[in-house]
Amino acid sequence: MRQGTFDPARAAVILKDYATDWLQSRKSELKRSTFTSYEYALGHHIVPALGKIELGKLTRAAVRTFLGRKAEQKKANNETLSRDTVRIVKMTLHNLLETAVEDGIIPSNVAHFKLAANANQRKAKGEKQARIRQKILTREQLFLS
DSSP: OTTSOOOGGGGGSBHHHHHHHHHHHHGGGSOHHHHHHHHHHIIIIIHHHHTTSBGGGOOHHHHHHHHHHHHHOBOTTSOBOOHHHHHHHHHHHHHHHHHHHHTTSSSSOTTOSOOOOOHHHHHHHHHHHHHHHHHSOOHHHHHHO
16 A cells, blocks of 8 residues: 555455466466466465455455365365365465565455464373373383383
């Protein structure tokens, strides 16, 4: 906004329309695997959920809610989406919105925040730390060996 490049009228573009153009514009500069990940995240997660929202009306709260639902979403086989899948979805949305900021369409990137660890990840981390502590020998154990 300070540079005079932000145009509120352009912020009315629908996310779905911008995402399609954005993905095609990035195709030549991305590795094939990255492009495929972006394409998957947009087609299966982002556009179905957020595609009808104008970029200028997308809020940080809406993005957090969307990603929270993705983290809890059940797949067909009743497993939750993996942490990596949610990370890829977030990264794709972040990169898309970062380009929109650079293009002067929106003033800031509402997907610019860190993902919080869920309860299962915190539990797994705690269990891992407990296993590590069990492997550490005390001074007495070292001298008895």
